[in-house]
Amino acid sequence: MNISTHGVYFATATKVSEGVLVQVHLKMPREIAGDDVEEWSFTGRVAHVEPLGTTNGKSGIGVQFLYYEVPPATGLFSHSR
Numbered sequence: 001m002n003i004s005t006h007g008v009y010f011a012t013a014t015k016v017s018e019g020v021l022v023q024v025h026l027k028m029p030r031e032i033a034g035d036d037v038e039e040w041s042f043t044g045r046v047a048h049v050e051p052l053g054t055t056n057g058k059s060g061i062g063v064q065f066l067y068y069e070v071p072p073a074t075g076l077f078s079h080s081r
Contacts, residue, residue: 006065008044008065016049017046018049021046025039025040037070040070042068043066045066046062047063048062
């Protein structure tokens with residue numbers, strides 16, 4: 001639903017709690033990422049959880065990125081925040 005350099009906000013039916021560490025895999029076009037990497041792996045902390053209506057059972061999850069990894073196919077590195 002929303003993404004920035006510091007995190008991501010998305011809807012899910014999966015139950016998660018604030019503070020939990022999650023791994024998010026994103027596919028980004030070269031125009032955004034500046035590289036030919038097909039998929040980036042971000043590790044982050046669930047910063048907030050909020051219900052998205054009463055009938056669909058989904059929650060809005062805000063994840064603060066802690067670091068990311070580039071898949072080994074293009075060389076592995078990570079970047080701490």
